Amino acid sequence: MNLHYPDTSIRDILRRVKTIAMVGASPDWVRPSHFAMKYLQRKGYRVIPVNPRAAGTEILGEEVYGALADVPPTFEMVDVFRNSDAAGPITDEAIEIASKKGIEIIWMQLGVVNHEAAARAEAAGLSVVMDRCPKIEYGRLFGELSWSGVNSRIITAKRAPFRR
Amino acid sequence: MSSETEKSGPIEYGFETRAVHAGAQPDPVTGARATPIYQTTSYVFDDTEHAADLFNLSRFGFLYSRLGNPTVSVLEERVANLEDGRAGLAAASGHAAQFLTFFTLLEPGDEFIASRNLYGGSVTQFGLSFKRLGWTCHFVDPADPENFREALTPKTKAIFLEVLANPGGIVVDLEPVVEIAGEAGIPVIVDNTMASPYLCQPIRWGADIVIHSTTKYLSGHGNSMGGVIVESGKFDWLQGGRFPGMTEPDPAYHGLTFYETFGDFGFTTKARAVALRDFGPTMAPLNAFLTITGIETLALRMDRHVSNAQTVAGFLEAHPAVDWVSYAGLASSPYRDLAAKYLPNGPGATFTFGLKGGFDAGVKMVEACELFSHLANIGDTRSLIIHPASTTHRQLTEEQQIAAGAGPDVIRLSIGIENADDILRDLDQALSAA
Numbered sequence: 001m002n003l004h005y006p007d008t009s010i011r012d013i014l015r016r017v018k019t020i021a022m023v024g025a026s027p028d029w030v031r032p033s034h035f036a037m038k039y040l041q042r043k044g045y046r047v048i049p050v051n052p053r054a055a056g057t058e059i060l061g062e063e064v065y066g067a068l069a070d071v072p073p074t075f076e077m078v079d080v081f082r083n084s085d086a087a088g089p090i091t092d093e094a095i096e097i098a099s100k101k102g103i104e105i106i107w108m109q110l111g112v113v114n115h116e117a118a119a120r121a122e123a124a125g126l127s128v129v130m131d132r133c134p135k136i137e138y139g140r141l142f143g144e145l146s147w148s149g150v151n152s153r154i155i156t157a158k159r160a161p162f163r164r
Numbered sequence: 165m166s167s168e169t170e171k172s173g174p175i176e177y178g179f180e181t182r183a184v185h186a187g188a189q190p191d192p193v194t195g196a197r198a199t200p201i202y203q204t205t206s207y208v209f210d211d212t213e214h215a216a217d218l219f220n221l222s223r224f225g226f227l228y229s230r231l232g233n234p235t236v237s238v239l240e241e242r243v244a245n246l247e248d249g250r251a252g253l254a255a256a257s258g259h260a261a262q263f264l265t266f267f268t269l270l271e272p273g274d275e276f277i278a279s280r281n282l283y284g285g286s287v288t289q290f291g292l293s294f295k296r297l298g299w300t301c302h303f304v305d306p307a308d309p310e311n312f313r314e315a316l317t318p319k320t321k322a323i324f325l326e327v328l329a330n331p332g333g334i335v336v337d338l339e340p341v342v343e344i345a346g347e348a349g350i351p352v353i354v355d356n357t358m359a360s361p362y363l364c365q366p367i368r369w370g371a372d373i374v375i376h377s378t379t380k381y382l383s384g385h386g387n388s389m390g391g392v393i394v395e396s397g398k399f400d401w402l403q404g405g406r407f408p409g410m411t412e413p414d415p416a417y418h419g420l421t422f423y424e425t426f427g428d429f430g431f432t433t434k435a436r437a438v439a440l441r442d443f444g445p446t447m448a449p450l451n452a453f454l455t456i457t458g459i460e461t462l463a464l465r466m467d468r469h470v471s472n473a474q475t476v477a478g479f480l481e482a483h484p485a486v487d488w489v490s491y492a493g494l495a496s497s498p499y500r501d502l503a504a505k506y507l508p509n510g511p512g513a514t515f516t517f518g519l520k521g522g523f524d525a526g527v528k529m530v531e532a533c534e535l536f537s538h539l540a541n542i543g544d545t546r547s548l549i550i551h552p553a554s555t556t557h558r559q560l561t562e563e564q565q566i567a568a569g570a571g572p573d574v575i576r577l578s579i580g581i582e583n584a585d586d587i588l589r590d591l592d593q594a595l596s597a598a
Contacts (some may be wrong), residue, residue: 011192030418032425035222036591044225110427133427146187146438147232149240150251150429153186160189 002008003113003131011141013105013127014134017076018046021068023090024081025049027059032109033081034059036135048075068093074102079134084114091117095101095124109133176233179246179362180463187241187413188456201453202234203455221437228379230442232424235449239456243382243392246361246459247374250397251429253436254390254452258357258377259289260445261391265353265375266437267443268409269321272298277315279306279325279332280567284557286355287568290324292559305567309340316344318375321406326367327506328358330542331569331576332515332553333490335502342370349403357381362466363507371397373431380543382466384458388451393435395398397428410434465545465581470510472547473579479588480517485525485595490569491515513579514542515571516552522573525598526551530575532597535582535590547580547587 020040025047026033037047038060048071049059055066065071068078068090078094079086087108092101106121108114108130118128139145140152143160185243188199207226209215209444217223226232228419236254244252255261259345270276278290280303286540290301300319304311323345325336338354345352351372360381366374376382378390401410401423413419418570422434442444470493477491489496492503492511503511519525529549530538536549540556565571577586 029220029421029519030413035425037480038217042217136427139224143189143192145242146241147224147226147234147237148251148429149232149237149244149253149432151241151244151249152187153245154189155181155185156189157185159195160190160192 005129005132006139008134009071009127010129010137013077013107013129014138014141017105018132019073019075020045020047020077020079021050021070021071021075022047022079022081023050025051025054025059025064025087026081027051027054027057027064032133036079036081036109036133039135040138047075068101069097071101076102077105077107078103080106080108080112082112084108084112087112087114088117091121095121095126096137098124099125105129107132107134108137179476182245183242183362183462186245187238194208198560199235199238199453199456201449202229203449205229206234211509217241220418221425221433221517229449230444230446231436231537233446233449233452235456236447236452239378239390239452239459240392242456242459243361243376243378244394246365246366246462247356247394248367249374249394251395252433253432254378254447255393255440256391256445256447257374258355258379259285259378261375261393262286262289262355263443263445264435264439265393266294266299266322267375267439268431269351269407271300271409272318274298274303274321275300275317275319276322276324277302277304277320278323279329279336280304280564281306281329281336281569282324282326282355283330283357284552284560284568284570286567287557287564288559301549306334306336306341309344312341312400313348316348320348320350322353324353324355326355326358327364327369328356328492328503329569330358330514331556331574332358332512333492333497333499333536334569335492335499335506335511337502338366338369338371338506345372346370348404351399352472354462359507359510360462360466360543363470363509363512367394367396367398369427369506372396378455379541381466382459382462382543383451383455384455384462384543384545386541386544386546388454388458390447390451390455393432395429395431399431401430402560414438456512466509466513468581469513469579472581473513473577473583474510475584476577476579476587476591477515477517479591483592483595485520485598487518487520487573489515489517491517514576516574516576518571518573519595519598520574521598523553526573526575528592529598532594533590534593535586536577536594542576542578544578545581547590550576550580552576 240252354366492499557570
């Protein structure tokens, strides 16, 4: 796949975004989406779960909606926790409501790649990240992933950011 | 955190820079520039939720030093960076790193294939101790890469080799082995101890996992035990269910699926969260500190090790008491071309030679050395000498010893960074005594 995103642009996205609609968020606490949602909440993001099968229930204190269009507040980012094929219609749905909902970024999770959908989103003026996890990228760029021995590729003589 | 330079694009820092900096930033609270030795067993939780999240692996952080420590994690990231890998995991020794790797890869009844040209301790670990855990290792002659293909069975889960093989002088052609493993859907594991990442970077040739005994050239001063596992992050663990430990819910971790949850650092995460947690061969923070400090001078030391070794190998080859010298930097070596390909900065500084006087002359020579230390290690600043057949390769049969390049007449040298003339003088006087 060989997708490259400069650290600066990923960092800008993670700094800019306040609210994330997570499509495919799972109520099952051992699922990766649940891990990511909980982590991002801890870092100060509001994460609104979108999952038709769990619509009307709550995940981690947030009401679950059946579709992106049903989410009441605005959200800058759509995090796609579904497979690459499903990412197509989800992206189209997001493009359709982008201006109304303030959507700026379509983020597809690790292993999720849909170049056609990405091209449509970019043509509509949205930024796209594919095959990445915002939890992992946040951890990598703000020093926490290094605690797990992960190669952050960060070389700097500045103090590490102090965060709890 | 963003710098002016970064805005114009990612910078590719050179090896020497990364050896000094990777993984280490000034301490966020105190500004301490050297990596502090976090001599602590445990870390306070903010509240029970924080504790639960750490135990569940749903957030990053330290909870107990058996699983991770801020000094040790700097070393892990540094070695992962130098190997061009995705993530690293440190262990108490190279052998512990190998155990954690295979425990993470294999189920009882599984098999793997290993080059027969390995450190003798690995041959014993794989052939005898692993067998008692239900893991079978098939050893093959790596001179013909096709030997690896012929040894494949449906139960084979990995291929293991040393590119620059202990006790020295032999270089294994990694690329065709990577191709064979790729066709079979299994990872290639390289023990890169003898070369260090300064001389060889196996992941750039397609290896999936690299293991080090950091006790050798990485720490470099003969003062700290340690091992590191690095994963490339490029191996697809799905492979039709061949690696259930990576791709199926893990009962040892409340049903978590490691590959799906941690992606390209799922292997080291599982090795840490299950194998290191449950068996406990953790690297001590002080050893990590000494090893980090050693790595800062790795490039300088390796250049000197190699140039001294090249000088010594040439001297021995011309010496009347010497029968043969096995060093891949010599024009006479059959491995010279492979060394030029995989080890462009030089084929290491540990190698073997044989004396015309055979076993008895070898014993006399080892005992006559004044400057060379007679001991069972390699990759020290000091020059080292040993008779492998009676030490490192002692547990092997004579047939295995010869196959491993450690027959009864063989002397192994690990050339240090002392003055080259002093090294030659000591060898010359010891050869006269033999």
